[in-house]
Amino acid sequence: MGSQEQTTLVTQNQLFYGTFIYPKTLTELEYLYNTAVAVDQNGTIVAIKRDCDLSQATSTLLPRLGWAPNSVTIHSSSDSHNQFFFPGFIDTHLHAPQYPNVGIFGKSTLLDWLETYTFPLEASLSDPAKARTVYNRVIRKTLSHGTTCAAYYATKDVTTTNLLADLCLRAGQRALVGRVCMDQLSPDYYRDASAADSVAATRESIAYIQSIDPTGAIVRPVITPRFAPSCSAPLMADLGKLAAETGLPVQTHISENEGEIDLVRELFPAKKIGAKGDTYTHVYDTFGLLTDKTILAHGVHLSEEEVEIIKARGSKVSHCPCSNSALASGAARVRWLLERGVEVGLGTDMSGGYSPSVLEAARQAALVSRHVAMGCASVEKGSKGSKANKDGIDRERAKLTVEEVLYLATKGGAELVGMKGRVGGFEVGMEWDVQLIGLGRDVADGEYEGEEKEEEGNVDVFGWESWPDRVAKWVYNGDDRNTRKVWVKGRLVHERK
Amino acid sequence: MGSQEQTTLVTQNQLFYGTFIYPKTLTELEYLYNTAVAVDQNGTIVAIKRDCDLSQATSTLLPRLGWAPNSVTIHSSSDSHNQFFFPGFIDTHLHAPQYPNVGIFGKSTLLDWLETYTFPLEASLSDPAKARTVYNRVIRKTLSHGTTCAAYYATKDVTTTNLLADLCLRAGQRALVGRVCMDQLSPDYYRDASAADSVAATRESIAYIQSIDPTGAIVRPVITPRFAPSCSAPLMADLGKLAAETGLPVQTHISENEGEIDLVRELFPAKKIGAKGDTYTHVYDTFGLLTDKTILAHGVHLSEEEVEIIKARGSKVSHCPCSNSALASGAARVRWLLERGVEVGLGTDMSGGYSPSVLEAARQAALVSRHVAMGCASVEKGSKGSKANKDGIDRERAKLTVEEVLYLATKGGAELVGMKGRVGGFEVGMEWDVQLIGLGRDVADGEYEGEEKEEEGNVDVFGWESWPDRVAKWVYNGDDRNTRKVWVKGRLVHERK
Numbered sequence: 001m002g003s004q005e006q007t008t009l010v011t012q013n014q015l016f017y018g019t020f021i022y023p024k025t026l027t028e029l030e031y032l033y034n035t036a037v038a039v040d041q042n043g044t045i046v047a048i049k050r051d052c053d054l055s056q057a058t059s060t061l062l063p064r065l066g067w068a069p070n071s072v073t074i075h076s077s078s079d080s081h082n083q084f085f086f087p088g089f090i091d092t093h094l095h096a097p098q099y100p101n102v103g104i105f106g107k108s109t110l111l112d113w114l115e116t117y118t119f120p121l122e123a124s125l126s127d128p129a130k131a132r133t134v135y136n137r138v139i140r141k142t143l144s145h146g147t148t149c150a151a152y153y154a155t156k157d158v159t160t161t162n163l164l165a166d167l168c169l170r171a172g173q174r175a176l177v178g179r180v181c182m183d184q185l186s187p188d189y190y191r192d193a194s195a196a197d198s199v200a201a202t203r204e205s206i207a208y209i210q211s212i213d214p215t216g217a218i219v220r221p222v223i224t225p226r227f228a229p230s231c232s233a234p235l236m237a238d239l240g241k242l243a244a245e246t247g248l249p250v251q252t253h254i255s256e257n258e259g260e261i262d263l264v265r266e267l268f269p270a271k272k273i274g275a276k277g278d279t280y281t282h283v284y285d286t287f288g289l290l291t292d293k294t295i296l297a298h299g300v301h302l303s304e305e306e307v308e309i310i311k312a313r314g315s316k317v318s319h320c321p322c323s324n325s326a327l328a329s330g331a332a333r334v335r336w337l338l339e340r341g342v343e344v345g346l347g348t349d350m351s352g353g354y355s356p357s358v359l360e361a362a363r364q365a366a367l368v369s370r371h372v373a374m375g376c377a378s379v380e381k382g383s384k385g386s387k388a389n390k391d392g393i394d395r396e397r398a399k400l401t402v403e404e405v406l407y408l409a410t411k412g413g414a415e416l417v418g419m420k421g422r423v424g425g426f427e428v429g430m431e432w433d434v435q436l437i438g439l440g441r442d443v444a445d446g447e448y449e450g451e452e453k454e455e456e457g458n459v460d461v462f463g464w465e466s467w468p469d470r471v472a473k474w475v476y477n478g479d480d481r482n483t484r485k486v487w488v489k490g491r492l493v494h495e496r497k
Numbered sequence: 498m499g500s501q502e503q504t505t506l507v508t509q510n511q512l513f514y515g516t517f518i519y520p521k522t523l524t525e526l527e528y529l530y531n532t533a534v535a536v537d538q539n540g541t542i543v544a545i546k547r548d549c550d551l552s553q554a555t556s557t558l559l560p561r562l563g564w565a566p567n568s569v570t571i572h573s574s575s576d577s578h579n580q581f582f583f584p585g586f587i588d589t590h591l592h593a594p595q596y597p598n599v600g601i602f603g604k605s606t607l608l609d610w611l612e613t614y615t616f617p618l619e620a621s622l623s624d625p626a627k628a629r630t631v632y633n634r635v636i637r638k639t640l641s642h643g644t645t646c647a648a649y650y651a652t653k654d655v656t657t658t659n660l661l662a663d664l665c666l667r668a669g670q671r672a673l674v675g676r677v678c679m680d681q682l683s684p685d686y687y688r689d690a691s692a693a694d695s696v697a698a699t700r701e702s703i704a705y706i707q708s709i710d711p712t713g714a715i716v717r718p719v720i721t722p723r724f725a726p727s728c729s730a731p732l733m734a735d736l737g738k739l740a741a742e743t744g745l746p747v748q749t750h751i752s753e754n755e756g757e758i759d760l761v762r763e764l765f766p767a768k769k770i771g772a773k774g775d776t777y778t779h780v781y782d783t784f785g786l787l788t789d790k791t792i793l794a795h796g797v798h799l800s801e802e803e804v805e806i807i808k809a810r811g812s813k814v815s816h817c818p819c820s821n822s823a824l825a826s827g828a829a830r831v832r833w834l835l836e837r838g839v840e841v842g843l844g845t846d847m848s849g850g851y852s853p854s855v856l857e858a859a860r861q862a863a864l865v866s867r868h869v870a871m872g873c874a875s876v877e878k879g880s881k882g883s884k885a886n887k888d889g890i891d892r893e894r895a896k897l898t899v900e901e902v903l904y905l906a907t908k909g910g911a912e913l914v915g916m917k918g919r920v921g922g923f924e925v926g927m928e929w930d931v932q933l934i935g936l937g938r939d940v941a942d943g944e945y946e947g948e949e950k951e952e953e954g955n956v957d958v959f960g961w962e963s964w965p966d967r968v969a970k971w972v973y974n975g976d977d978r979n980t981r982k983v984w985v986k987g988r989l990v991h992e993r994k
Contacts, residue, residue, distance in 0.1 A: 099957075102957075103970040103972065104966050105969075134959075141957065326973075328870050331868065331873070370822055370823065370825040371828065371868050376872070401603070443630065458854075460596075462630070465601075472601050476823075477851060477853075479955065480955060
């Protein structure tokens with residue numbers, strides 16, 4: 001397996017016809033009906049024609065593109081099955097090796113969860129056979145939920161980290177794949193021997209991943225310090241230099257849990273590391289880990305001062321609501337981040353998060369934003385109400401709409417993974433990372449008293465709903481059954497029969 | 498359609514064999530392996546034999562019961578598909594006519610949501626053809642999610658309320674069916690003309706429902722004042738008398754939203770109605786609506802004083818976490834209610850709640866309890882932290898476990914709908930209201946890289962998980978695909994092919 005197999009999978013020219021929906025802005029979805037979108041062999045959108053029927057589309061677009069009719073594959077969305085094309089989801093934070101533990105977390109919170117559930121499982125994935133099973137499954141699973149691009153943490157093991165990259169490339173799922181760096185505090189059985197070892201292993205994995213996909217079209221390496229408590233100051237400093245040297249993206253965790261924040265303050269006093277402040281953000285900033293390609297997961301308890309630094313560096317935040325609720329980490333203030341100009345995407349954070357679905361993350365983002373609206377965000381210990389007002393969060397503004405959570409799941413995520421402007425919409429020049437969503441046939445009088453409707457998923461459309469209402473129904477009750485087909489860069493990578 | 502059709506649907510004697518799991522107590526699940534459960538023609542469990550193989554079970558149980566082998570239908574759970582029998586779910590609060598609106602609520606909260614989305618749809622369901630379509634669908638849908646008993650609100654229309662009861666009886670889903678009483682504040686197009694009219698219509702619906710199922714084995718009427726703001730004092734007084742006269746159960750809403758609570762205080766001053774206090778609870782109590790058969794939906798913002806009254810009357814609370822988060826109503830303190838001796842069940846509260854699934858309600862109950870643990874519950878305006886401590890809510894105690902939310906979904910609900918001790922477990926004398934849950938085959942090396950696993954649902958079992966871990970996986974990622982078969986009172990009422 002390697003670049004040859006993948007790069008030879010160039011597709012035919014394709015013409016997609018029907019209903020297209022995508023986030024035009026944070027607050028607005030664009031609806032295109034009776035529209036044709038032409039996608040070339042490289043998976044790039046080369047022409048769009050609105051308000052036409054299929055024969056008009058073929059008779060005008062194909063000659064203009066110089067495409068012989070018999071060289072073009074045509075895909076139509078089915079109106080009778082409430083189908084529409086929608087941009088693929090981007091999962092900006094998940095741990096591939098933790099996938100077998102989804103849903104298993106008991107009453108734990110971050111630090112005891114790591115010791116009890118997570119480190120033992122991750123360590124066991126140095127077994128290539130087990131890693132192959134788990135990684136294949138997590139890729140198939142996330143593809144089936146419409147995830148066209150994922151920012152993966154693997155483990156500290158180089159061989160199986162590289163295997164994850166191989167498997168993503170073969171499956172055609174875009175991925176950032178990070179070998180996890182961790183040289184302190186974790187158990188003896190699962191820790192890098194030294195900062196130097198950690199950096200050397202990281203370089204080895206980077207070189208491999210770049211060798212199998214030299215252009216980085218599908219898989220790319222990402223520098224991955226697990227989180228500050230797991231990394232010595234020398235290791236973080238070296239990884240910061242590596243980021244500067246290579247220009248590669250960085251991913252890590254920040255400000256997820258109050259116990260973790262206390263630990264970071266204790267481990268990295270500002271004076272000791274030469275930081276300009278004593279926050280979690282200052283630690284990463286001191287070591288050069290906050291770049292405009294840095295994905296910071298969580299950011300639940302960030303202060304105003306920290307957000308200013310993150311914004312100034314151009315780093316981004318991956319919001320992981322399923323995980324934050326499950327591990328009782330807190331309720332992240334997404335509106336507050338957005339209003340301060342920080343770019344935000346969504347992460348499933350498996351297995352702190354219980355679900356492989358970015359749609360579930362979007363749904364939970366909407367619900368958690370309502371808990372923020374109800375005054376649940378941890379702004380500063382002991383003075384929630386007044387601080388919340390100071391932060392300008394009022395009940396209405398904190399709430400995220402259906403449109404907004406779908407933006408975060410697509411275009412928002414694209415900003416985090418370095419694909420801004422390349423995916424997330426139906427515009428000429430963008431790449432075809434797309435899902436075909438189907439909500440099934442309308443419920444009609446006397447029909448569907450039995451079994452068959454269930455096969456089309458959990459969403460029921462009665463036929464009188466507007467398109468925005470149908471989209472809301474999908475967000476709140478949709479699942480992988482509604483994701484009928486998935487393409488990445490024009491290539492069909494998942495299909496439900 | 499009527500009682501004849503239903504009561505003739507007596508089943509054969511049946512023997513169920515395999516793995517059985519049920520809530521033994523609030524905190525503990527019982528796991529029975531290699532067990533046989535004999536169910537007679539009335540759907541009652543008449544014998545259980547543990548730790549046997551199927552031939553041992555048949556050779557000892559059948560002669561003892563006097564059942565000829567060829568008169569018994571045998572159903573086994575499949576170990577290779579991770580199947581187990583589990584009690585059916587009880588949905589203790591939902592609005593059947595609102596089903597077409599699930600997921601559609603925008604940024605609304607309770608009072609504007611009623612005006613914008615809910616009253617127009619409910620009013621339109623006086624059309625019997627539309628009501629038949631919607632009610633058939635909501636019954637099929639909830640059955641497919643394992644709901645063996647539902648406490649339905651219909652509309653104020655008698656004919657279609659009665660139709661809902663007919664359809665539940667035909668489908669074999671146990672139901673409380675309530676004709677909704679509302680003689681004030683709602684729009685002219687959807688309001689009872691007077692208290693007397695409202696009571697007369699209620700009596701008419703009660704008589705009809707009792708005529709089609711005289712023993713109330715499957716469908717029963719329930720007295721249903723919509724909520725205090727929709728009901729005049731005379732109407733509530735008359736409905737309280739009706740409850741005392743008939744001994745029928747009562748269902749209504751309480752303390753869902755802060756604006757609603759203010760409205761109730763304004764509409765029903767203690768002095769004016771002769772109440773002993775000025776709370777929402779005092780209003781219902783004054784009118785005799787708090788009985789030991791009363792189901793109170795929500796109870797998000799109840800005070801200590803109110804809970805004492807509710808406990809003293811033996812009334813119960815339906816916790817609706819999906820709805821409470823979606824409409825930003827608040828985070829109900831379930832542990833606090835349970836510790837004060839109030840019985841609690843789960844409600845989907847469609848369409849305030851977005852999901853037809855009690856499993857989703859259980860999942861959200863666990864997540865919302867973590868928001869309560871994080872200090873999000875509204876105990877009293879302006880003094881959250883100290884009051885929360887006063888109430889004895891600490892971070893750990895507030896969290897609900899997988900075991901606890903499954904108890905609420907089954908045995909807890911049984912207490913609310915008057916079926917305590919009759920359903921919710923596998924014990925001799927209980928009735929067979931049961932789901933067969935299947936998590937699908939184990940993910941094995943090299944298998945399932947493609948499509949077929951998705952058909953078995955969203956839960957992935959790798960084979961090394963304990964049974965409690967498998968149950969946790971079901972709770973967090975399960976859906977209607979995992980509900981393979983559903984029985985009510987021994988009758989098969991849903992099956993996925």
